[in-house]
Amino acid sequence: MILLDGKATRDEIFEDLTKRVALLRERGITPGLGTVLVGDDPGSATYVRLKHSDCAKVGINSIRRDLPADVSQAQLDDTIDELNADPACTGYIVQVPLPKHLDENAALERIDPDKDADGLHPVNLGRLVLGKESALPCTPRGIVHLLRRYDVPIAGANVVIVGRGITVGRPLGLMLTRRSENATVTLCHTGTRDLAAEVRRADIVVAAAGVPGLITKDMVRPGAAVIDVGATRGPDGRVGDLAVDVADVAGFLSPNPGGVGPLTRAFLLSNVVERAEQE
Numbered sequence: 306m307i308l309l310d311g312k313a314t315r316d317e318i319f320e321d322l323t324k325r326v327a328l329l330r331e332r333g334i335t336p337g338l339g340t341v342l343v344g345d346d347p348g349s350a351t352y353v354r355l356k357h358s359d360c361a362k363v364g365i366n367s368i369r370r371d372l373p374a375d376v377s378q379a380q381l382d383d384t385i386d387e388l389n390a391d392p393a394c395t396g397y398i399v400q401v402p403l404p405k406h407l408d409e410n411a412a413l414e415r416i417d418p419d420k421d422a423d424g425l426h427p428v429n430l431g432r433l434v435l436g437k438e439s440a441l442p443c444t445p446r447g448i449v450h451l452l453r454r455y456d457v458p459i460a461g462a463n464v465v466i467v468g469r470g471i472t473v474g475r476p477l478g479l480m481l482t483r484r485s486e487n488a489t490v491t492l493c494h495t496g497t498r499d500l501a502a503e504v505r506r507a508d509i510v511v512a513a514a515g516v517p518g519l520i521t522k523d524m525v526r527p528g529a530a531v532i533d534v535g536a537t538r539g540p541d542g543r544v545g546d547l548a549v550d551v552a553d554v555a556g557f558l559s560p561n562p563g564g565v566g567p568l569t570r571a572f573l574l575s576n577v578v579e580r581a582e583q584e
């Protein structure tokens with residue numbers, strides 16, 4: 306089994322970004338990544354903290370807006386408007402999920418699409434559907450990069466994605482069915498009649514449901530590439546969607562942690578740097 310090492314791959318991307326940020330600074334351009342975090346969910350706070358420490362590593366300025374859990378939609382809107390107007394903020398994200406009383410889609414739509422570092426604004430998702438250049442969602446970008454980095458064949462492959470969420474499954478299906486990737490994709494969800502039968506046909510399995518142990522050894526075709534994306538907080542820290550014995554049959558395995566997570570952060574920074582380079 307070949308381990309798809311997200312940390313080592315992240316380090317390669319950081320090395321490249323560090324050079325590109327230095328070149329931008331020589332031209333008088335300093336990329337700045339903003340984060341908007343609402344509430345005090347410890348998981349979300351950790352991710353946001355890691356994103357800011359990544360920025361420091363590659364030389365990107367970071368801008369942080371932390372709002373209380375009971376913030377009103379109007380106050381959240383004001384923060385988004387402020388970052389849209391701030392020239393020092395060249396890209397930013399609104400960390401999801403937001404507390405239930407807030408309208409997440411309204412918040413995402415209010416982001417200036419040119420500053421959408423996550424690639425989750427409807428304009429950018431629409432551009433992905435239309436096949437135009439746009440900021441791409443970070444986790445799907447990380448998954449495609451990791452597969453390519455380890456020469457896992459994508460063109461013509463049967464890919465089964467478990468989960469149709471907006472951050473992972475849905476946009477990944479759109480990316481993998483582009484002509485440039487040319488995979489055949491099956492998107493599974495809670496309405497799927499026979500998940501095991503679908504997964505068994507896959508050359509590449511992407512588990513993005515957030516259900517610990519959902520994908521078991523008996524469901525995986527020997528030699529298949531398996532990518533563990535789901536993240537659930539358990540008593541012993543965060544766990545993915547794979548049963549441990551999947552490693553016995555997989556040909557390639559992206560572990561969790563240590564797989565797609567670090568790449569999600571790398572491509573967030575990459576989106577910000579690419580945008581600044583277009584200035």
Ligand SMILES: NC(=O)C1=CN([C@@H]2O[C@H](COP(=O)(O)OP(=O)(O)OC[C@H]3O[C@@H](n4cnc5c(N)ncnc54)[C@H](OP(=O)(O)O)[C@@H]3O)[C@@H](O)[C@H]2O)C=CC1
Binds near residue numbers: 467500519537569
């Ligand atoms: N490692 C990383 O970098 C990242 C990890 N994540 C994690 O990835 C996971 C997916 O995130 P996101 O895209 O936002 O998706 P959501 O969490 O919004 O949705 C989960 C999806 O999984 C499906 N699902 C849930 N249970 C089952 C089941 N038993 N069988 C089949 N399908 C099921 C749901 O189906 P239905 O639509 O029918 O409800 C839904 O489509 C989460 O655990 C998230 O924490 C997210 C971003 C980055």
Ligand SMILES: Nc1nc(=O)c2c([nH]1)NC[C@@H]1CN(c3ccc(C(=O)N[C@@H](CCC(=O)O)C(=O)O)cc3)C=[N+]21
Binds near residue numbers: 355543
């Ligand atoms: N607007 C928005 N954009 C996101 O991209 C976004 C979000 N909201 N909400 C939550 C999910 C989750 N997510 C992760 C990021 C990094 C790791 C990551 O780096 N994980 C490390 C472990 C980190 C640690 O716990 O120390 C790993 O897998 O090895 C995981 C998950 C981004 N998300």
